[in-house]
Amino acid sequence: MPVGGGGAGRCVGQCAEDVTAYMLILPYADNGGDQGSPINASAQKTRVEAGRQLYGDNACSLCHKDDGSTTVLQGESTVYSLHNCPSCTRYDELVAAIGGTMPKGDDGEFGPASCSGDCAKKIADYIWVEYLDGTLTTKGGTLPKVAPVPGKNTLRIKSxxxxxxxxxxxxxxxxxxxxxxxxxxxxxxxxxxxxxxxxxxxxxxxxxxxxxxxxxxxxxxxxxxxxxxxxxxxxxxxxxxxxxxxxxxxxxxxxxxxxxxxxxxxxxxxxxxxxxxxxxxxxxxx
Ligand code: HEC
Known part of the structure; x- marks a missing residue:
């Protein structure tokens, strides 16, 4: 890569290594600035339980399943797995995605028409800890930095x-x-x-x-x-x-x-x- 150009400008050596590292680590690379300090375990548990309740009340599981794994709706676009969604890498983006676009469907069709503000934040707490292995902090949340392990967990099913x-x-x-x-x-x-x-x-x-x-x-x-x-x-x-x-x-x-x-x-x-x-x-x- 990149293809073409008879090999000129090809990304080899350090360039290839850096891009590979970027793609593999991407989900864990950026906590989005200062997240404050971790909160204690019982405070975290309280926030997660409040979010778990709202996740059920707001019918999130209808499309994302109880365990946050994806399911595909008829005539809908891909429903992202909540273990690996585009906004799942930063706490503030996750809150924004939930508040701005969820739940999908016409008003009332899948429970409450919107889940923004405190509702979005609490559900984000739940997703962050339960599905993403994250930690809640005074200003949001952080994710573990996990180094990719070559040869492990990288198999992909063929199309x-x-x-x-x-x-x-x-x-x-x-x-x-x-x-x-x-x-x-x-x-x-x-x-x-x-x-x-x-x-x-x-x-x-x-x-x-x-x-x-x-x-x-x-x-x-x-x-x-x-x-x-x-x-x-x-x-x-x-x-x-x-x-x-x-x-x-x-x-x-x-x-x-x-x-x-x-x-x-x-x-x-x-x-x-x-x-x-x-x-x-x-x-x-x-
Ligand atoms: C009617 C089906 C449906 C319901 C109900 C629903 N979602 Fe979604 N969700 C989707 C679809 C489809 C997508 C992917 C497309 C999109 O983001 O517009 C998605 C994407 C997401 C994303 C990823 C956004 C991103 O860009 O990374 C999050 C997070 C999410 N949903 C959380 C929730 C939460 C929390 C609830 C409950 C308040 C909920 N969803 C209810 C269908 C649904």
């Missing part, structure tokens, strides 16, 4: 488009199950900081697609455990873009040799072992 591309790279050509099921997949969120999701239905389609792909890839049963193990290793390279660990290989061989319920031929078992790798976390995330 429909990238799953299709991945399946075609692994199996060669179109996967009919995936092609026929686009509507079962959610659209890609508008912003990079909103997690993409696979639902139960789309996950089931991915499993069927993996079975379809593996049935065409594995047309002959390998004869012994060593050969099966070698196949498992090859599948990992193409499906996971990395080598399998010894444990993962053991488990692949195990699947290919021991499951007999419904998988009553060696070929079926090996096809299923292949599919089980294609429907696993390393294949479905990046």
């Amino acid at each position: 429909y488009e990238s799953l299709k591309a991945h399946f075609s790279r692994v199996f060669g050509g179109e996967n009919q199950t995936l092609e026929d099921s686009e509507n079962a997949f959610k659209t890609i969120p508008d912003f990079w900081y909103i997690e993409h999701e696979l639902g139960a239905v789309s996950l089931n389609i991915v499993a069927n697609a993996a079975v379809e792909g593996c049935n065409s890839l594995v047309t002959q049963a390998a004869s012994g455990n060593a050969e099966i193990r070698a196949n498992c290793a090859t599948w990992a390279e193409s499906m996971w873009l990395r080598s399998a660990t010894q444990d993962e290989l053991n488990s692949c061989v195990n699947t290919a040799t021991t499951i007999t319920d419904q998988l009553n031929t060696a070929l079926k078992r090996q096809q299923f072992a292949c599919a089980s790798m294609m429907m696993s976390i390393p294949a479905l995330t990046f």
Whole structure:
């Protein structure tokens, strides 16, 4: 990045490191000026409980669920998760967002028509502590500064488009199950900081697609455990873009040799072992 320009002006080295750090730390980077000092635990609890009450009274949970995790309304834009919303990084912005725009809907449709002033502040207290792990202070609130841990908690589920591309790279050509099921997949969120999701239905389609792909890839049963193990290793390279660990290989061989319920031929078992790798976390995330 940036693309184009034949590589001129590319952001490498320190530049790339700084931008990465900025993107990973962003939610915790800025407490928005002087926040005063932390208040004591029982005062914080009182404010949080008052906010919890208002959160329920003002029907916030109708759209944001009881636990603040997102749910998508028919015909509405994306409802942000209250664990990770654009205004969730600064206390004053959170209060302003609640007071200015929430609750959504026509007057009275979802309980009180507005929640501003003290109402917004109290609910912000609740969201801040319960959903964002923040601390309340005399002038607002602060968030913990958390350093990003490389390789941890950074997996992202692939979208429909990238799953299709991945399946075609692994199996060669179109996967009919995936092609026929686009509507079962959610659209890609508008912003990079909103997690993409696979639902139960789309996950089931991915499993069927993996079975379809593996049935065409594995047309002959390998004869012994060593050969099966070698196949498992090859599948990992193409499906996971990395080598399998010894444990993962053991488990692949195990699947290919021991499951007999419904998988009553060696070929079926090996096809299923292949599919089980294609429907696993390393294949479905990046
Ligand atoms: C009818 C559905 C609905 C109800 C009820 C509702 N919200 Fe929202 N909320 C949304 C939608 C949609 C968005 C994202 C779009 C937007 O911000 O305009 C959102 C966004 C938010 C955001 C993120 C704003 C930002 O820009 O970061 C906060 C915080 C929030 N809501 C809090 C609340 C609180 C607190 C309540 C209860 C007083 C509430 N919401 C009630 C639908 C709702």
